Amino acid sequence: MKTMNTLRATVVAAVLATGSAAWATDGYFPHGFGIKSKGMGGASVAVTDNAFAGINNPAASVWAGNRAEMGLDIFMPKRSAARSAPGFGGMLEGDVKSDGSAFAIPEFAYNKKIDDRMSWGVTVYGNGGMNTELPGSNVTCMNPNNGQPYQGNLLCGQGKLGVDLMQLVVAPTLAYKVDAQHSFGVSPLLVLQQFKASGLDAFAGFSMAPSQMSDTGTDRSTGLGVRLGYLGQLSETLKFGATYSPKIKMSKFDKYSGLFAGQGAFDIPENYALGINVQVTPAVSVAADYSRINYSGVTSIGNPMSNLMMGNPMGSTNGPGFGWSDVNVLKLGVQWQATSTMVLRAGYNQTTNPVKAENVTFNILAPGVIKQHFTVGGTYALSKDSEFTWAYMYAPKNTVTGPSMYNGMMPGASGITETVRMSQQSLGVQYGWKF
Numbered sequence: 001m002k003t004m005n006t007l008r009a010t011v012v013a014a015v016l017a018t019g020s021a022a023w024a025t026d027g028y029f030p031h032g033f034g035i036k037s038k039g040m041g042g043a044s045v046a047v048t049d050n051a052f053a054g055i056n057n058p059a060a061s062v063w064a065g066n067r068a069e070m071g072l073d074i075f076m077p078k079r080s081a082a083r084s085a086p087g088f089g090g091m092l093e094g095d096v097k098s099d100g101s102a103f104a105i106p107e108f109a110y111n112k113k114i115d116d117r118m119s120w121g122v123t124v125y126g127n128g129g130m131n132t133e134l135p136g137s138n139v140t141c142m143n144p145n146n147g148q149p150y151q152g153n154l155l156c157g158q159g160k161l162g163v164d165l166m167q168l169v170v171a172p173t174l175a176y177k178v179d180a181q182h183s184f185g186v187s188p189l190l191v192l193q194q195f196k197a198s199g200l201d202a203f204a205g206f207s208m209a210p211s212q213m214s215d216t217g218t219d220r221s222t223g224l225g226v227r228l229g230y231l232g233q234l235s236e237t238l239k240f241g242a243t244y245s246p247k248i249k250m251s252k253f254d255k256y257s258g259l260f261a262g263q264g265a266f267d268i269p270e271n272y273a274l275g276i277n278v279q280v281t282p283a284v285s286v287a288a289d290y291s292r293i294n295y296s297g298v299t300s301i302g303n304p305m306s307n308l309m310m311g312n313p314m315g316s317t318n319g320p321g322f323g324w325s326d327v328n329v330l331k332l333g334v335q336w337q338a339t340s341t342m343v344l345r346a347g348y349n350q351t352t353n354p355v356k357a358e359n360v361t362f363n364i365l366a367p368g369v370i371k372q373h374f375t376v377g378g379t380y381a382l383s384k385d386s387e388f389t390w391a392y393m394y395a396p397k398n399t400v401t402g403p404s405m406y407n408g409m410m411p412g413a414s415g416i417t418e419t420v421r422m423s424q425q426s427l428g429v430q431y432g433w434k435f
Contacts, residue, residue, distance in 0.1 A: 047275075061185055062119040130163060286332075302324055369420060374396075
């Protein structure tokens with residue numbers, strides 16, 4: 001009973017601690033889940049040395065034993081955007097950086113054996129998110145009603161420009177070993193997401209619900225999904241894993257029914273992954289994952305900006321979105337048992353960029369353009385039942401430049417371009433214990 005009370009209190013604390021956060025790595029999904037995974041470039045589908053089965057692979061739960069982990073990742077993105085408008089005498093031009101340089105992202109996982117063939121657990125994690133906060137009143141815009149100039153943000157709205165999206169998932173997990181080599185698992189996904197937007201009032205005239213698209217405060221939505229997993233010990237040195245989560249239908253952001261396509265719909269995209277884990281030597285293992293995130297299957301994310309120019313207002317079923325493409329992600333990690341108490345890790349994560357040049361304007365709000373991540377990490381055994389883990393990630397700057405939407409919105413305009421940029425670092429720590 002004491003263990004259950006501790007677990008319940010820890011889950012509640014983790015949920016309450018996960019407030020506003022910012023991710024933008026594999027699209028807007030994190031590059032990995034759990035600090036051990038983050039030290040290996042996110043590779044995790046066929047790895048069994050942690051309790052994060054609810055997100056990495058539900059089938060791994062039955063291999064992980066009785067353990068729990070609680071961690072905190074400090075995520076430090078740098079985001080900026082610029083516009084060049086030759087021939088307009090400096091009007092519409094600007095180069096701005098986003099405020100908010102560090103975000104604390106907690107995580108928690110618990111795993112318990114029922115018997116030799118079954119286990120259960122729970123994982124609490126941030127599935128993804130996006131945060132931008134660009135300064136206001138630093139770009140010269142023109143009032144379309146009277147032709148008079150005024151000072152606005154980079155999208156010509158009033159005040160600061162930005163969005164804040166957070167997705168939190170609680171994933172109870174049940175896994176079963178059908179024999180000594182193969183297991184299956186399932187994790188129901190209880191999802192809470194919250195969102196707010198500011199400084200988009202200049203687009204109110206292009207919305208089906210002008211009063212429900214910007215500066216309406218924080219809104220929340222909920223949904224229920226599932227993640228399925230398989231893990232097989234194919235030989236003494238090779239494990240193979242697979243995991244799949246279909247698109248999660250979320251309740252709508254009613255306060256932003258005039259912003260997101262589908263009257264405020266913002267579902268969680270379908271995603272799946274395959275992974276292997278090879279024990280190269282008794283002290284060294286290598287893990288590799290391939291994953292795919294189908295952003296294009298969510299209209300508010302995948303619809304192109306050009307839908308607006310085709311007569312589909314913002315918020316309508318076929319309204320404009322961020323124009324994100326599906327992404328393919330390769331994760332590679334190596335783990336070395338350097339001493340009896342020290343494990344060292346390194347990894348690399350490469351993802352395709354979902355943001356295309358022709359959709360750059362709306363992605364001033366969501367510059368998820370990172371393509372590479374380099375990671376290192378390690379674990380130190382404090383005792384036979386407890387350990388300390390750390391991981392560091394560096395994602396070099398990537399830039400996307402493309403034609404501005406303003407070329408089609410202003411009479412006689414051409415040659416206006418916009419650029420979005422992002423680089424990242426993160427440093428995470430975790431305490432784990434066995435029982």
